[in-house]
Amino acid sequence: MSPSRVLVLNSGSSSVKYQLLDMRDSSRLATGLVERIGEQTSRLRHTALTTGETREHNGPIADHQAALKTVAEELARDGLGLDSPELAAIGHRVVHGGMFFTEPTVVDDDVLAEIERLIPVAPLHNPANLTGIRTAMALRPDLPQVAVFDTAFHTTMPESAARYAIDTRIADRYRVRRYGFHGTSHAYVSRATAKLLGRAPEDVNVIVLHLGNGASASAVRGGRCVDTSMGLTPLEGLVMGTRSGDLDPAVIFHLARVGGMSMDEIDTLLNKRSGLFGLCGDNDMREIQRRIDEGDEEAQLAFDIYIHRLKKYIGAYFAVLGRVDAIAFTAGVGENAAAVRAAAVAGLEGLGPAVDDGLNAVRGDAPRLISPASARVAVAVVPTDEELEIARQTYALVGKDK
Numbered sequence: 001m002s003p004s005r006v007l008v009l010n011s012g013s014s015s016v017k018y019q020l021l022d023m024r025d026s027s028r029l030a031t032g033l034v035e036r037i038g039e040q041t042s043r044l045r046h047t048a049l050t051t052g053e054t055r056e057h058n059g060p061i062a063d064h065q066a067a068l069k070t071v072a073e074e075l076a077r078d079g080l081g082l083d084s085p086e087l088a089a090i091g092h093r094v095v096h097g098g099m100f101f102t103e104p105t106v107v108d109d110d111v112l113a114e115i116e117r118l119i120p121v122a123p124l125h126n127p128a129n130l131t132g133i134r135t136a137m138a139l140r141p142d143l144p145q146v147a148v149f150d151t152a153f154h155t156t157m158p159e160s161a162a163r164y165a166i167d168t169r170i171a172d173r174y175r176v177r178r179y180g181f182h183g184t185s186h187a188y189v190s191r192a193t194a195k196l197l198g199r200a201p202e203d204v205n206v207i208v209l210h211l212g213n214g215a216s217a218s219a220v221r222g223g224r225c226v227d228t229s230m231g232l233t234p235l236e237g238l239v240m241g242t243r244s245g246d247l248d249p250a251v252i253f254h255l256a257r258v259g260g261m262s263m264d265e266i267d268t269l270l271n272k273r274s275g276l277f278g279l280c281g282d283n284d285m286r287e288i289q290r291r292i293d294e295g296d297e298e299a300q301l302a303f304d305i306y307i308h309r310l311k312k313y314i315g316a317y318f319a320v321l322g323r324v325d326a327i328a329f330t331a332g333v334g335e336n337a338a339a340v341r342a343a344a345v346a347g348l349e350g351l352g353p354a355v356d357d358g359l360n361a362v363r364g365d366a367p368r369l370i371s372p373a374s375a376r377v378a379v380a381v382v383p384t385d386e387e388l389e390i391a392r393q394t395y396a397l398v399g400k401d402k
C-alpha cells in the first residue's frame, strides 16, 4: 500500500501546532502544540488519538529546532515516528509566499531561498516556518516537504484591492502591495460556510472573520477572494492580540521624529505591544471578558475599539461584495467569544445580518448558524482547520507526483 500519512507543521513565532493525519479518511492520528518556545516556561501538549493518551511536558525549549525534535520524539513514543514508511509527506504552513506562490509547492533550494527573501515582510512568521522546514528535511531528507502559503488564496484579489495608492514605480521596485494572510483558513471557512448553507461555493458570497491572536477579514465572492484586511505584512487591518492593525502611517514618522524611537522600536511596538495588549495589558479575549465582567473600564475600551474596527470591515465588505449571503466567524476568538460575535453584528440589522442570542450561546465544534431564520444574511460560527486543509493540499500534490 502506498504511504498515506501526512504530518502538518504550523510553526508560529513562539509556537508549533502539529497534526499527523491519515489521508485515506482524513482521520487524525496525533495532534499537539508547543507553546512559549524560547522562554523558561515552554510547554508541550501531545495527544495520540490512536491510544487516547495525552502527555504534557513543562520546561524550557530553546528554539523551534529543539521544539521539532521533541515533537518527533513524542510521535515516536506512540509508534508514529517520522521514520515510518507510511509517511507520504510533511506539509508546512508558510505565512508569506509573495507574488509567486499561488499553489502548494514542493520545497527545493529555490523555494527555500524565496521564503528566506520574504523574511523582511513576515519577520514574526517566515523564520519560524523556515526552521520548521529545514529541521523536517534533516530528519527525513527523502520525503517531499510541501509549503502551503497563507498568501495563496488572496492572489485572486483584483489590482484595485491589492495596490496601495503610492508611486507605482516605487511599489513595483520593492514589491509593495497587499498580499493578505490566513488564506488557508479563509478558503476552508468560506467553503464550509457554503456547505452549511447547502449551496455551491461558486454561488455564495461570504465575509470571513478569522479572529485569532492574529486577525483578518476577507470578502469572498463565489469562492474567490476579492479583498482582505491584511496587507504587505500581517500588521494591517483589524485590531489583534498584540498588533495595532490600521493606523495613519504618519504615526510612524511622528514616533521617530518627535518620540526619538528607532525603526526597530516602532516595529516592535506595533507588532508586539499594541492591539488589545497595548490597550489594556491583556491580549487574551477570555481575560478581557473576565475584566469587563468585573467593571474594568480599560478592558471595556479595548473591547470597544476591537469591535468598532471589526464593524467597519464588515460594512466595507458589504460594499465590496454588493450582495452578502453569510458572515462567518472563525479562529480562537471567533469560535469561542459569543460576546464578540453579538457586538460585531449589533446594529447591522439594516444590512441584513442578525444574531439570535440563544443560538449564539450554544457551544460546539461543528459549523452552525447563529442567526434567526428571518435574517436576510446568515451569521455562522465555522471552526477553521488549517492543518486539515494543509494536509489535503499536501497529499493532493504528492499524489499527483506519483
Ligand SMILES: Nc1ncnc2c1ncn2[C@@H]1O[C@H](COP(=O)(O)OP(=O)(O)O)[C@@H](O)[C@H]1O
Pocket: 012, 211, 212, 213, 214, 241, 283, 284, 285, 286, 331, 332, 333, 336, 337
Ligand atoms: N473560550 C474563549 N473565549 C474567548 N476567547 C478565546 C477563547 N479561547 C481562545 N480565545 C482567544 O483565541 C486566541 C487564540 O486564537 P487562535 O486562533 O488559537 O490563535 P493563533 O492561531 O493566532 O495562535 C486567544 O488569544 C484568545 O484571545
Ligand SMILES: CC(=O)OP(=O)(O)O
Pocket: 012, 095, 125, 150, 181, 182, 212, 213, 214, 215, 234
Ligand atoms: C499571518 C498571521 O497573523 O498568523 P497568526 O495569526 O498565526 O499569527
Ligand SMILES: [Mg+2]
Pocket: 212, 213, 214, 331
Ligand atoms: Mg492562527
